[in-house]
Amino acid sequence: MGKVWPNAVAxxxxxxxxxxxxxxxxxxxxxxxxxxxETPTFVFTPTFEHYGTATGVDMFWTYVQNSLTVTIGAxxxxxxxxxxxxxxxxxxxxxxxxxxxxxxMMAQMAPWEVMVIVMxxxxxxxxxxxxxxxxxxxxxxxxxxxxxxxxxGFIAAVPKELEEAxxxxxxxxxxxxxxxxxxxLAPGLMSTSLFxxxxxxxxxxxxxxxxxxxxxxxxxxxxxxxxxAFGNDWGAxxxxxxxxxxxxxxxxxxxxxxxxxxLSAGAVKG
Amino acid sequence: xxxHTQGATPVAEESPPPGTKxxxxxxxxxxxxxxxxxTGNAAWLPYALIAPxxxxxxxxxxxxxxxxxxxxxxxxxxxxxxxxxxxxxGLSNYTDLLTNDAFWTxxxxxxxxxxxxxxxxxxxxxxxxxxxxxLGKKMRLxxxxxLVMAWAMPIVASATVFRWLFDTQFGVMNWVMRSLGFEGYExxxxxESGFSTLTIVTVxxxxxxxxxxxxxxxxxxxxxxxxxxxxxxxxxxSNWRLFRSVVLPMMxxxxxxxxxLEIIWVFKAFAQIVALNGxxxxxxxxxxxxxxxVEGMAQMNFGTAAAASVLTILVLLIAxxxxxxxxxxxxxxx
Numbered sequence: 229m230g231k232v233w234p235n236a237v238a239x240x241x242x243x244x245x246x247x248x249x250x251x252x253x254x255x256x257x258x259x260x261x262x263x264x265x266e267t268p269t270f271v272f273t274p275t276f277e278h279y280g281t282a283t284g285v286d287m288f289w290t291y292v293q294n295s296l297t298v299t300i301g302a303x304x305x306x307x308x309x310x311x312x313x314x315x316x317x318x319x320x321x322x323x324x325x326x327x328x329x330x331x332x333m334m335a336q337m338a339p340w341e342v343m344v345i346v347m348x349x350x351x352x353x354x355x356x357x358x359x360x361x362x363x364x365x366x367x368x369x370x371x372x373x374x375x376x377x378x379x380x381g382f383i384a385a386v387p388k389e390l391e392e393a394x395x396x397x398x399x400x401x402x403x404x405x406x407x408x409x410x411x412x413l414a415p416g417l418m419s420t421s422l423f424x425x426x427x428x429x430x431x432x433x434x435x436x437x438x439x440x441x442x443x444x445x446x447x448x449x450x451x452x453x454x455x456x457a458f459g460n461d462w463g464a465x466x467x468x469x470x471x472x473x474x475x476x477x478x479x480x481x482x483x484x485x486x487x488x489x490x491l492s493a494g495a496v497k498g
Numbered sequence: 499x500x501x502h503t504q505g506a507t508p509v510a511e512e513s514p515p516p517g518t519k520x521x522x523x524x525x526x527x528x529x530x531x532x533x534x535x536x537t538g539n540a541a542w543l544p545y546a547l548i549a550p551x552x553x554x555x556x557x558x559x560x561x562x563x564x565x566x567x568x569x570x571x572x573x574x575x576x577x578x579x580x581x582x583x584x585x586x587x588g589l590s591n592y593t594d595l596l597t598n599d600a601f602w603t604x605x606x607x608x609x610x611x612x613x614x615x616x617x618x619x620x621x622x623x624x625x626x627x628x629x630x631x632x633l634g635k636k637m638r639l640x641x642x643x644x645l646v647m648a649w650a651m652p653i654v655a656s657a658t659v660f661r662w663l664f665d666t667q668f669g670v671m672n673w674v675m676r677s678l679g680f681e682g683y684e685x686x687x688x689x690e691s692g693f694s695t696l697t698i699v700t701v702x703x704x705x706x707x708x709x710x711x712x713x714x715x716x717x718x719x720x721x722x723x724x725x726x727x728x729x730x731x732x733x734x735x736s737n738w739r740l741f742r743s744v745v746l747p748m749m750x751x752x753x754x755x756x757x758x759l760e761i762i763w764v765f766k767a768f769a770q771i772v773a774l775n776g777x778x779x780x781x782x783x784x785x786x787x788x789x790x791x792v793e794g795m796a797q798m799n800f801g802t803a804a805a806a807s808v809l810t811i812l813v814l815l816i817a818x819x820x821x822x823x824x825x826x827x828x829x830x831x832x
Contacts (some may be wrong), residue, residue, distance in 0.1 A: 234632040238641045241626065245644040245705070249651060251670065254660045268670050309550045316547035328548060331555070333825065337818050338559055340809045341768035342787045345803045346566040349574075369558035376551060430652045432769040437795060446640035448654040452773050455658050462662050473655040480650030484642075 252473070255466040263463050278467035279302035285454065287442065294360055295447040299428040300365035302423045309368075310375035310420075317376070317403070318383045319391075342438040351438050358444040366434055371424035378423070381388060382416030383409065422479050447472045512788070542556070566811075569804035576798045591805035601789075611696055615764045618704045620757055623711025630716040642716075644731070645709035653706070657773035660702050664688040692782025695775045699783065703770055705810040707763070711756055718752050719745065751828060758821040765814060786810040 257274040277392070282288070317329060347366070348357075356362035386409050422448055432448045432494035439445060445453065454468050572578075573585040582615050595601045602665070625643070632636055651659075664671050666687045675683035689695050720743070730740050744754070768787045771777055777784040784792060787810060794803030 231632070231634055234629055235634065235637050237629060238637050241629075242641055242644045245641075245648040245709070248656060248659045248663060248705070249647045251663060255662065264668050266668065266673065268668075268673055309554065312547040313551035316544040320544040320547075322541075322544035325544075328552070329823075330786070332551075333822060334818065335555055335559055337762055337814075337821070339766055339787075339807075339811050339814050342768045342790060342807045343562050343566060344768075344791055344813070345800060345807060346562050346569055348794070350562060350565060365554075366558060369554050372551060372554060374663065414544050430654070432654050432773065433791075436772065437791070448652065448769075451654050451658060460667075462665070462668070465658055466662060469655040469658045473650075473652050475645060476652050477650045480646055481643075482648050482677060484670070 233298055249473075249477075252466050252469050254464055256470045258463060260461075260463050264460070278461075278463035279471070281458075281461065281464035282454070282468040282471060285450075287445075288450075290443060291445050291447050291450040294445065295429060297360055298364045298367050298446060299425055301364040302428045303424040305364070305368040306371045306375040306424055307417060307421055310372060311378050314376045314379040314383055317380055319388070332373045332376050336377060338370075338373070340370060341433045344433050347434060348437045356438075358439050358441040360439075360444055363435060363438060363444075363446070366438075367428040367431060370431070371427050374427070375420050375424055379413070379416060379421045382413055382420070385416075386412050419483060422483055426476055426479060509640040534822065537664060563811075566804050567808055569801060570808045572801045572804075574800040582711055587801070591801045592723070592809075595802060595805055595809070604786060604789045605783055607692075607696075611700070611785055612764045615700055615703050615759045616719070616757060618700070619707045619711060619760050619764075620753070622704065623708045624715060624753075624758075626708060626712035627715030627719065628745070631719050632711060637768075642713065645713055649709035649713075651706060653769045656702055656706060656771050657770060660698060660774065664698055689775050689779065689811075692779065693783075695778070696771075699767070699770050699774055702774070703764060703767060707760060711760070715749065715752065718749055722748050751824070754824055755821065755828075758817060758824065761817050762814060762821065765810075765817065786813075 254270075254272075256278050257276070258269070258272050259275050259277075262269045262272045313328075313332075327334060351357050351359070351362060354362075390408050390412075391404050394408045395401065399407060430448060431446075432452075435446050435449045436452075439449065442453075451468055451472050455465050458464050551621060571586060571588055573587045573590075578585055626641075630641060633641065663669055666672070666685050669688070671688065672683045672686050675686070688698060726744055726748075727740065730744050735743065765785075766787060767785065768791070771783060771788050772791070775783055777788040781789075781792060786806060790803045790806040790810065793799045793806060797803075
């Protein structure tokens with residue numbers, strides 16, 4: 229069996245998966261006169277003008293700030309809360325532990341998209357519409373189950389003996405945790421928070437329903453509004469999409485191995 | 499459990515008031531554990547540690563779920579909204595929905611949409627996953643990277659890109675169709691019907707979801723020892739036979755779990771549809787979650803919307819219960 233066919237098929241598939249991403253970037257650098265053509269152009273002199281248009285929109289930096297606030301806020305909160313919970317789950321035996329594990333597992337698949345209406349009514353009654361803090365709390369709970377779930381695995385991977393040795397050496401339990409376990413968890417915390425970052429950065433359904441006033445938009449919402457406002461300015465729209473997508477694309481490239489390995493470790497073992 | 503030396507460190511003496519909840523917030527000054535150490539694990543400690551997580555899950559997930567069910571038995575429209583009156587109507591929202599042809603159209607559409615998507619994702623994902631295993635190193639890296647890029651594209655960003663690719667006037671797709679010699683693709687509107695809109699949503703979802711299946715399948719395949727293939731080859735197995743008798747049984751848990759995951763994800767698809775065309779034209783590309791959103795936000799029929807979302811959640815729960823049973827079974831086997 230030669231390698232000719234597989235390679236030929238792969239070569240044909242590469243553009244299929246890359247093209248939309250390529251087209252987004254290339255349009256964002258194309259002069260307008262070469263975007264609005266019936267026959268697409270592939271060779272052009274790049275321009276940065278569309279990025280100027282996109283970032284020059286009123287309050288663009290507010291949206292960046294909002295997105296960063298909700299994302300980082302949600303991830304940090306989730307890390308703190310999940311660290312405590314997953315430590316208890318892994319290292320302690322208490323009544324209701326199994327139930328908690330099951331609940332966390334189910335919450336991971338929570339149908340948030342389907343609950344937007346009731347969330348709207350709850351937020352309205354609590355006068356929390358257009359509130360970035362409230363949105364942060366929702367995102368925090370969205371990423372929490374997943375964070376607990378992954379950290380649980382990472383904590384379980386730290387040998388118990390290390391902790392015991394630290395206790396013998398006279399550390400308190402808290403000291404043992406922060407001096408011995410925590411540093412070993414660093415890679416786990418990294419990849420867990422990157423996943424949380426991606427989830428919160430991309431979230432669209434909640435912010436669409438809860439934050440209707442433009443001061444409270446996040447970037448995904450800004451992007452859809454931008455598109456309807458700028459209609460046929462595809463250069464600017466694609467520049468806006470690129471600006472929004474680049475952080476996630478980079479994170480994914482960085483995460484790739486872990487992302488793939490993570491699932492196969494958990495799900496493929498039969 | 500582990501009770502060993504105590505009080506050896508001076509740091510441990512300056513312990514803060516007992517009942518301090520989060521060790522995670524404590525920083526490195528330490529010392530909180532002194533009490534717990536002496537008594538093994540204080541009985542309250544695990545509960546204190548899980549309390550923040552449990553409380554937030556109950557408040558932001560449990561409570562909304564309960565509220566959703568209550569809401570589905572109320573009549574809540576524009577009038578009730580303004581007068582702030584609660585009108586209980588029992589199951590009438592459900593009977594209204596279930597006797598409404600338009601709702602059943604959405605239900606049928608949702609299931610068809612889900613089935614088509616999941617089948618396409620699994621078939622293409624599997625084929626490409628197997629293909630990855632048969633490539634040379636460089637080609638594999640190239641294909642993996644392009645898969646990762648498609649996987650990583652944020653949904654809202656890909657929705658704007660797909661709108662641009664399928665633009666009526668200057669979209670690349672119309673040009674491609676014309677170049678391939680098809681008639682009628684001058685200014686063809688790809689979003690003119692619900693069916694064509696959902697077709698584009700499908701292309702977008704499949705494009706973005708295939709990488710997950712392909713890359714993970716490939717990662718799983720690499721754990722199968724090469725000797726198994728060789729043995730099968732020596733026995734004269736064809737490619738198909740190899741797939742059916744070696745890959746499929748070895749990877750059965752992977753296929754089952756991935757299929758369930760994709761069913762749940764596609765069923766919940768919301769941003770893809772809303773960001774692409776808002777469920778239009780004329781509500782013709784709405785699936786259940788989008789239907790609930792439009793009923794609620796645009797039509798102000800919050801009770802009906804809640805009933806629709808409760809029904810959607812029920813369907814999801816059924817799919818999830820199968821998924822969880824599988825996961826639990828796997829955990830036990832390990």
